[in-house]
Amino acid sequence: GQSLEQPSEVTAVEGAIVQINCTYQTSGFYGLSWYQQHDGGAPTFLSYNGLDGLEETGRFSSFLSRSDSYGYLLLQELQMKDSASYFCAVKPGGSYIPTFGRGTSLIVHP
């Protein structure tokens, strides 16, 4: 089976940098994705890492190390609107269906 571990909550102040980690155990591996979900809203796709290394999209970056079964989402220049839940999701080998983590609630303080 598949399992993912991510912190349940992270707090930070506006303007800071925060890193949300995700470790996973899967049978085979296709890639690691990140999603953002505001309270009462739908998840929105942020990034995908299929290979090792860093992917940058504006203030957000995502990193993957397949040998360590580990990835992270890095958020820079935090803004109040970044307060949301962030889910990592892994696509195991041989499947199009990702497994989602429990989500990390990010709280940004002024």
Added chain:
Amino acid sequence: EADIYQTPRYLVIGTGKKITLECSQTMGHDKMYWYQQDPGMELHLIHYSYGVNSTEKGDLSSESTVSRIRTEHFPLTLESARPSHTSQYLCASSEGSGYTFGSGTRLTVV
């Protein structure tokens, strides 16, 4: 700009009623999914489809059924709603690495 639409957005119904949650996408994606999510919790896969006339059950048994007669349409039906079905239901579609989610249907069974 949402390309996947769910209706209704909110629904309150009585126990024992039959309901259908609608989901349509305009992106031509073959793969579509239904997830159930309680507030602050992870997403649980209920059903998925790889294309027309292809449907499979996910990890969570929710006494629901789906159909996929047209590529763009993937409705979810609860034959007899129960209070335990109270939750948010999210429809998604995918082509490649990322999912696109609908805005969700927040269902309350009284």
